[in-house]
Amino acid sequence: MISKKLANLDSRIVYAVVFLSILLPLWRPLGLSISVSDGTLKVHGLLNALSQDDTVIVSPSFTPSTEAEVYPQMKAVLRHLLSRNARIAFACLNVESQIYAEESMAALAPEFGYEYGVDYVILPFTPGMETAVAAISNNFLGTYPRDAYGTPLTEIEAVTGIRSVSDFALIVDFNTGNTAIYYIQYANPRGVRVVAGASGVTVPYLTPYLATGQLSGLIDGMRGAAEYESAIGYPGEALAAMDAQSLSHASILALIGLGNGASFLSKRGDARDAEQKKQSYGGELDE
Amino acid sequence: MKLTLASLITLVAGITVVADYFVAAPVINHAASTFTQWSVMLSAFSTALGGVNLLAVHKKRLSQRSANWGLSVILLASMVAWLVIGLSLGTESSVYKFIWDNVYSSLSSTLFALNAFFIASAAYRSFRVKGIDTLILLVTACAVMLGRTGLGEAYRMPEIADWLIRVPNTAGMRGITIGGALGAISVSARVILGLERGYAGERRSGGSYQ
Numbered sequence: 336m337i338s339k340k341l342a343n344l345d346s347r348i349v350y351a352v353v354f355l356s357i358l359l360p361l362w363r364p365l366g367l368s369i370s371v372s373d374g375t376l377k378v379h380g381l382l383n384a385l386s387q388d389d390t391v392i393v394s395p396s397f398t399p400s401t402e403a404e405v406y407p408q409m410k411a412v413l414r415h416l417l418s419r420n421a422r423i424a425f426a427c428l429n430v431e432s433q434i435y436a437e438e439s440m441a442a443l444a445p446e447f448g449y450e451y452g453v454d455y456v457i458l459p460f461t462p463g464m465e466t467a468v469a470a471i472s473n474n475f476l477g478t479y480p481r482d483a484y485g486t487p488l489t490e491i492e493a494v495t496g497i498r499s500v501s502d503f504a505l506i507v508d509f510n511t512g513n514t515a516i517y518y519i520q521y522a523n524p525r526g527v528r529v530v531a532g533a534s535g536v537t538v539p540y541l542t543p544y545l546a547t548g549q550l551s552g553l554i555d556g557m558r559g560a561a562e563y564e565s566a567i568g569y570p571g572e573a574l575a576a577m578d579a580q581s582l583s584h585a586s587i588l589a590l591i592g593l594g595n596g597a598s599f600l601s602k603r604g605d606a607r608d609a610e611q612k613k614q615s616y617g618g619e620l621d622e
Numbered sequence: 623m624k625l626t627l628a629s630l631i632t633l634v635a636g637i638t639v640v641a642d643y644f645v646a647a648p649v650i651n652h653a654a655s656t657f658t659q660w661s662v663m664l665s666a667f668s669t670a671l672g673g674v675n676l677l678a679v680h681k682k683r684l685s686q687r688s689a690n691w692g693l694s695v696i697l698l699a700s701m702v703a704w705l706v707i708g709l710s711l712g713t714e715s716s717v718y719k720f721i722w723d724n725v726y727s728s729l730s731s732t733l734f735a736l737n738a739f740f741i742a743s744a745a746y747r748s749f750r751v752k753g754i755d756t757l758i759l760l761v762t763a764c765a766v767m768l769g770r771t772g773l774g775e776a777y778r779m780p781e782i783a784d785w786l787i788r789v790p791n792t793a794g795m796r797g798i799t800i801g802g803a804l805g806a807i808s809v810s811a812r813v814i815l816g817l818e819r820g821y822a823g824e825r826r827s828g829g830s831y832q
Contacts, residue, residue: 367772399730463665581771594746
């Protein structure tokens, strides 16, 4: 009977278990250590190899729904880029991108002495996703005659010497969709390396490009963000949230195990009951 | 006439952009670059058109007092309010940022976060071993999930999860990607050659094209 009750457990109990498994580690962190994966190390290595004259496109192509996973990746990578004194051009493929670019730089720029226009520039929102990336790759200055605030790009020191997408040292795309694939299709053939930070569900779509080398590095979900924070030696919000992710995953796995166990026992009980009934009916018939 | 003109524009634009990838001729490269610039403008225009369409659809629902017309009121009010605030005060204004942080961003994150609870409940009820297929699926899912946590470090789960994503997943995804690309090529070829003109408003009649 218990197995039957467990097999049909009230959803609210499941919700409570998941909720507590997220809440408790945020309240009392477990401090679980994590190793750094190959994909994250590749991104870290490429950023480490940048020189002061290099300009990098950072493309915050995610939305608030996956902010918790991807934004910590972007913050960790930006911290690394700023520590390398690289110049940055933010490409905005989403309407939300500009806000993420402004917000992250407002937090990081004072710490590293970065100045808008001199060290970084925010390019205006370009609609169309794939067509936008194609346009950026085909004709960078034609697509962006001005920055997001209306200043002609020719007057912005941060992109001095940039004539085409090939002049960039690297493209870092933070995405929850296909934008990294668009950069691979349109910008990578023009000689610029592409790395990505993606939400966990997007990663399986990007790994084929990682295997071929078209994608030079990949940061994978919340764990990837935590790995990057670990790699740059700056524990941030991702490492803090990793315990919650670890425990919530563990709780879901435990629930799956419990559900299977209960289902198995319930079915075995049903089979035993059916056998007993059959036997008792058989006995009555014999009498 | 309209269909012929649309087909002609598609033919010229399509062939030029495809040729740009293979041919290093300044005329073609410049033309292709111009076409891609135009496509960005078209995308911007279609976004605006989408906004106008949304307004028209919900205005109609409101005037007809259709089911859940109250939701249309909320949508229209939010849309207009945010548009006015964005245009008049700018996207950097404190009011715009307040709405962004406390309404849009919070609601989006919350809706997505609810997935964790629904997935947990669905997995508890449905993720049951019923045969060898489901057993493989269950073991793989558990390995990948554990590999994404700090709990599996001691058992080399991150390496196992990484292998699963890198090898079997990549093989499967490659097949899907190549299949999808072949489909996209054939559809594109049909569109460029004018055999598929649904985008221009042509309707199928009796299984054949008009």
